[in-house]
Amino acid sequence: MDESAVIQVERLTRSYGGRRGYDAVRGIDFAVRRGELFALLGTNGAGKTSTLEVLEGLTQPTSGTVRVFGQDPYRDRRTVRPRVGIMLQDRGFAADLTVAETTRMWTGTLSTPRPVGEILELVELTARANVRVRQLSGGERQRLGLGLAIAGRPELLFLDEPTAGLDPENRQNAWQLISRLLESGTTVLLTTHYLAEAAELADRLAILHRGRIVALGTPAEIAGIRPARISFRLPGGAALPGLPQAVATVNESGKVAVDTEDLQSTLTLLLSWATRHELRLEELTARPASLEEAFLTIAESDQGAVA
Known part of the structure; x- marks a missing residue:
């Protein structure tokens, strides 16, 4: 330990x-x-x-x-x-006490509390000090x-x-x-x-x-549990380039999603290909993997991904 x-x-x-x-x-x-x-x-x-x-x-x-x-x-x-x-x-909270009274009562249970005014200032409630708790918004x-x-x-x-x-x-x-x-x-x-x-x-x-x-x-x-993603709209009649270590999918409207473990290299290859073929990639976005995507992957799995 x-x-x-x-x-x-x-x-x-x-x-x-x-x-x-x-x-x-x-x-x-x-x-x-x-x-x-x-x-x-x-x-x-x-x-x-x-x-x-x-x-x-x-x-x-x-x-x-x-x-x-x-x-x-x-x-x-x-x-x-x-x-x-x-x-x-x-x-x-006691609904009938004011914000200041609630804070004062709580600090009375502590050995070395901050001053009540300092506490309310820190959480931006100074202007609400004399408002009863029941009148406060949820926030x-x-x-x-x-x-x-x-x-x-x-x-x-x-x-x-x-x-x-x-x-x-x-x-x-x-x-x-x-x-x-x-x-x-x-x-x-x-x-x-x-x-x-x-x-x-x-x-x-x-x-x-x-x-x-x-x-x-x-x-x-x-x-990093999830790959990075590049997306764009494929110009009519164009064929996707070979993208090593990347997985590309195309939906019915021509929108392409490319999952990759190496965002910089894959994006460089893709842009070089588009430049050589004088193609404009509409709606182009590139973003690294997100915590939300990793979390959802775990939530949707039976066992989760061990890291």
């Missing part, structure tokens, strides 16, 4: 319902390094929530070992919890939840769908805040359904599928 890791998980299992139940988590291993953002992604029913509950000290694993700051997050909760911030999807409640999660200046921050319900501008603002927290040394474990968010923010990520980790690495490494 790597004692220098902030989170260390070895052979973690989480089962429900006894012998006739089911295994939500089936022997997973991963570590989260100090100061990085690690994204935990999962297909529906993959075991993501069960894993989070163990890491946050809310329940014990069925088997395996979990350490947070080198300690058991469940048995040593009293020493681990003050160093951790948690943002949950279901926050259970504003989400921002309040993020503010409370960082109120105690946590060394480790669990963010469960932190930007769900936010508009694009507020999502970008949340990303900037998370990036500033990382720069200050905070370690972040993020769960999200926004794959662009994981690709933008994560240093490394794991994809859970049917209780197992089926992909683990940087966003670029995971995206």
Whole structure:
């Protein structure tokens, strides 16, 4: 076990319902390094929530070992919890309290909290300080939840769908805040359904599928499960060139899709061919493999792709 890791998980299992139940988590291993953002992604029913509950000290694993700051997050909760911030999807705010009252009540439970005004400024809720929680929009409640999660200046921050319900501008603002927290040394474990968010923010990520980790690495490494793609409309009467190590398909309207493991070389060959034959490739696009495509490939498979 790597004692220098902030989170260390070895052979973690989480089962429900006894012998006739089911295994939500089936022997997973991963570590989260100090100061990085690690994204935990999962297909529906993959075991993501069960894993989070163990890491946050809310329940014990069925088997395996979990350490947070080198300690058991469940048995040593009293020493681990003050160093951790948690943002949950279901926050259970008191509807009749104002934003400022909610924040003040929460900071009263912390040993070294940020000032209430600073918290509200960080999540851009200063102008809503005296508004009752029941009057907040869904996105504003989400921002309040993020503010409370960082109120105690946590060394480790669990963010469960932190930007769900936010508009694009507020999502970008949340990303900037998370990036500033990382720069200050905070370690972040993020769960999200926004794959662009994981690709933008994560240093490394794991994809859970049917209780197992089926992909683990940087966003670029995971995206590499899928080939890059070039697409264009084939001019009438033209025949496709030979493209080594590429797979080309043509639909009924003449639109061509070329999948390749070497985007630069294949695109160079294609453009050289078009130039030689004085052809113009309409609707030409070229893009590397994406995290979303890799995720969908895993989600649609029975076993997933091990990385």
